[in-house]
Amino acid sequence: MNRNLPIGIFDSGVGGLTVYRALHERLPNERFVYLGDTARVPYGTKSLATVERYAVENSRFLEARGIKLLVVACNTASALAVPAIRKAVQVPVIGVIEPGSRAAVEVAGTANIGVIATEATVNSGAYAKEIAALGASGEVLERACPLFVPLAEEGWADSDVARMVARDYLNDFRTTSVAALVLGCTHYPILRNVISETIGRETTLIDSGAATAADVELVLEKLCLRHDEPLGLYQERRLCDDLDHFYVTDAAERFAKVAERFLGSAPSILEAVEIWGHDELRTH
Amino acid sequence: MNRNLPIGIFDSGVGGLTVYRALHERLPNERFVYLGDTARVPYGTKSLATVERYAVENSRFLEARGIKLLVVACNTASALAVPAIRKAVQVPVIGVIEPGSRAAVEVAGTANIGVIATEATVNSGAYAKEIAALGASGEVLERACPLFVPLAEEGWADSDVARMVARDYLNDFRTTSVAALVLGCTHYPILRNVISETIGRETTLIDSGAATAADVELVLEKLCLRHDEPLGLYQERRLCDDLDHFYVTDAAERFAKVAERFLGSAPSILEAVEIWGHDELRTH
Numbered sequence: 001m002n003r004n005l006p007i008g009i010f011d012s013g014v015g016g017l018t019v020y021r022a023l024h025e026r027l028p029n030e031r032f033v034y035l036g037d038t039a040r041v042p043y044g045t046k047s048l049a050t051v052e053r054y055a056v057e058n059s060r061f062l063e064a065r066g067i068k069l070l071v072v073a074c075n076t077a078s079a080l081a082v083p084a085i086r087k088a089v090q091v092p093v094i095g096v097i098e099p100g101s102r103a104a105v106e107v108a109g110t111a112n113i114g115v116i117a118t119e120a121t122v123n124s125g126a127y128a129k130e131i132a133a134l135g136a137s138g139e140v141l142e143r144a145c146p147l148f149v150p151l152a153e154e155g156w157a158d159s160d161v162a163r164m165v166a167r168d169y170l171n172d173f174r175t176t177s178v179a180a181l182v183l184g185c186t187h188y189p190i191l192r193n194v195i196s197e198t199i200g201r202e203t204t205l206i207d208s209g210a211a212t213a214a215d216v217e218l219v220l221e222k223l224c225l226r227h228d229e230p231l232g233l234y235q236e237r238r239l240c241d242d243l244d245h246f247y248v249t250d251a252a253e254r255f256a257k258v259a260e261r262f263l264g265s266a267p268s269i270l271e272a273v274e275i276w277g278h279d280e281l282r283t284h
Numbered sequence: 285m286n287r288n289l290p291i292g293i294f295d296s297g298v299g300g301l302t303v304y305r306a307l308h309e310r311l312p313n314e315r316f317v318y319l320g321d322t323a324r325v326p327y328g329t330k331s332l333a334t335v336e337r338y339a340v341e342n343s344r345f346l347e348a349r350g351i352k353l354l355v356v357a358c359n360t361a362s363a364l365a366v367p368a369i370r371k372a373v374q375v376p377v378i379g380v381i382e383p384g385s386r387a388a389v390e391v392a393g394t395a396n397i398g399v400i401a402t403e404a405t406v407n408s409g410a411y412a413k414e415i416a417a418l419g420a421s422g423e424v425l426e427r428a429c430p431l432f433v434p435l436a437e438e439g440w441a442d443s444d445v446a447r448m449v450a451r452d453y454l455n456d457f458r459t460t461s462v463a464a465l466v467l468g469c470t471h472y473p474i475l476r477n478v479i480s481e482t483i484g485r486e487t488t489l490i491d492s493g494a495a496t497a498a499d500v501e502l503v504l505e506k507l508c509l510r511h512d513e514p515l516g517l518y519q520e521r522r523l524c525d526d527l528d529h530f531y532v533t534d535a536a537e538r539f540a541k542v543a544e545r546f547l548g549s550a551p552s553i554l555e556a557v558e559i560w561g562h563d564e565l566r567t568h
Contacts, residue, residue: 038329038330039324039330039334040323040324045322045325045535045538046322046323046535047534047535050323050534050535119538146434146437146438147431147434147435147438147440147445149434150430150431150433150434151431153430154430154431156431160448161431161445161448161449161452164444164448165445168445250330250331250333250334251329251330251331251334254329254403276560
C-alpha cells in the first residue's frame with residue numbers, strides 16, 4: 001500500500017462532511033476522497049439488504065479510485081454494512097460505531113449512555129451491542145430522531161422548530177438521565193447547540209467524528225501508512241481545498257450549497273459520478 | 285389493450301397513496317397496481333437526469349407487469365420526467381401537474397395562484413408553465429416546503445411543530461394573497477388541516493389527486509378502457525383490499541406502517557421488488 005494515497009470517506013450524502021472535518025483537523029498532511037451517495041440518500045429508513053448493496057458499491061468505487069484506507073462516515077452504513085464492505089474491498093475499513101461507543105464509555109463509566117440515531121441504526125442495535133462489548137454496565141437508551149436530518153439539511157438547525165422537535169425526541173433522556181449522549185448520525189452534530197441546550201449541560205455529547213479520526217490515525221501509524229510531510233506547497237490546509245476530491249452521485253449544486261452551510265466553504269473539486277449497476281450486485 | 289387490466293400508479297414512495305385513494309374513490313370498479321420506489325425516495329431533492337432514470341425504470345416495471353394506463357402520482361416525476369416516460373412505454377401516461385393546474389385555474393380565475401411543492405418541482409417551473417398555458421392571467425407564486433414530507437411521514441402532521449413550519453413556509457402567501465393553493469407534492473394533503481388553518485379559509489386548497497382521477501376517468505372512457513362491472517364477488521371495494529397489488533423497492537414494513545397512517549389500512553398484497561439496473565439505462 002502506498003502512503004501517498006488519499007483516505008477514502010463515504011457517506012449517504014452530505015452529513016459525512018462532519019467526519020471529513022474531524023479527519024482533516026486531526027490529519028492535516030493527508031489527502032481525502034469523499035463520496036456522497038446523494039442519488040440514494042437517505043439510508044436511515046432503508047432495509048439491511050439495500051444499505052449493504054449501496055455501501056458495497058460506494059466502497060468499490062472508492063477502492064478503484066485508489067485509497068489507502070476507507071472510513072464509513074455514515075452511521076447507518078457503519079451499523080449495518082461493515083462486514084459486507086470488509087468482504088468486498090482489500091483496504092482497511094473503519095466505521096464510526098466502535099470509536100463513538102468507546103468515547104461514550106470513556107465518559108460515562110458505569111452511568112447510563114444515550115444514543116440518538118436513524119431508525120435503521122436504532123433497529124440494528126449496533127451501538128448497544130458495541131457498548132456492551134466494551135464492558136459498560138449502565139443502561140443504554142436508544143432513540144430514533146428522523147426529523148433532525150431534514151432540519152440540518154434545510155438550515156433550520158438553530159430554529160424554534162428544531163428546539164420543539166428536540167424537546168419531544170429527548171424527553172426520555174430527561175426522565176432517565178444519561179451521562180453521555182452519542183450523536184449517532186452524521187447530521188446531528190449540526191444541531192449540537194439545540195441538543196445540548198435541551199438535554200442539559202451535564203450530559204456530554206459524543207460526536208463520533210473526532211473519535212473516528214483518532215482511530216484512523218492509530219491504524220495508519222500501525223500500518224506505516226501515515227503521510228507526515230506537508231503536502232506540496234501548502235503551508236496550511238484549508239477545508240475543501242484542491243488537495244481533496246469530492247464525488248457525489250447526484251445534485252452536485254445542492255451538495256455544494258449544504259457543504260458551505262456545514263463547513264463554511266464549498267469543495268474546490270466536486271464531481272458527479274454514477275456508481276450503480278455493478279454486475280455482481282445487480283438483479284433483474 | 286385489455287380493459288380488464290389494472291391501472292398502474294407509481295410514486296417515489298408512500299405519498300402517492302393519496303392519489304391512489306382518489307382514484308379508488310372515483311373508479312371503484314378498477315383494479316390498481318401501485319409501485320412505491322422506497323429504495324430511492326425522495327425524488328424532490330434530486331436532479332433531472334436521476335429523476336428521469338428512476339421514473340423510466342418504474343414505468344417499465346409496471347408496463348411489464350401488465351397495465352392499461354399509467355398514472356405518475358409523484359409531482360416531481362410528473363414535473364420532470366413525463367416526456368421521457370412517454371418515450372419509454374406504450375400505455376397512456378397521466379401526470380398530476382396538468383390536472384392540478386387546471387383545477388387551480390378553475391377556482392382562481394384571474395386571481396393569483398400559489399403552488400407549494402418539492403425543490404425539484406419548483407425549480408422545474410412546471411406548474412407555472414402549465415398554469416400560464418391554460419391562459420390564467422394572475423400571478424403564480426411557488427414555494428418549496430421540504431420539511432412537510434418528513435413531518436407527514438413521521439406522523440407529525442397535526443403537531444405544533446407542523447404549525448410552526450407552515451407559518452414560516454406560507455408567509456409569502458399571506459402578504460400576496462392567493463385564491464387557490466396547489467398542494468404540489470403527494471405528501472401535502474396529509475397536512476391539509478394545518479396548511480388551511482395557516483393560509484386562511486378563503487384560499488382553496490387544490491389536491492391534484494381528485495383532479496387526476498377525473499382525468500383518468502375521461503381518458504379511459506375515450507379509449508373504451510373503462511371497467512364498469514363490479515369486480516368479482518366484491519359488493520363494495522375497500523382501500524388496500526386484495527384486488528389491488530402494491531410493490532415497493534425497499535422496506536415493506538415501514539411502507540405498510542405509513543400506509544396505515546395515511547389510508548387507515550395497510551395493503552393486503554404488498555411485495556418487495558428490485559427494479560434497477562435495466563441494461564439500456566445502466567452506466568459503468
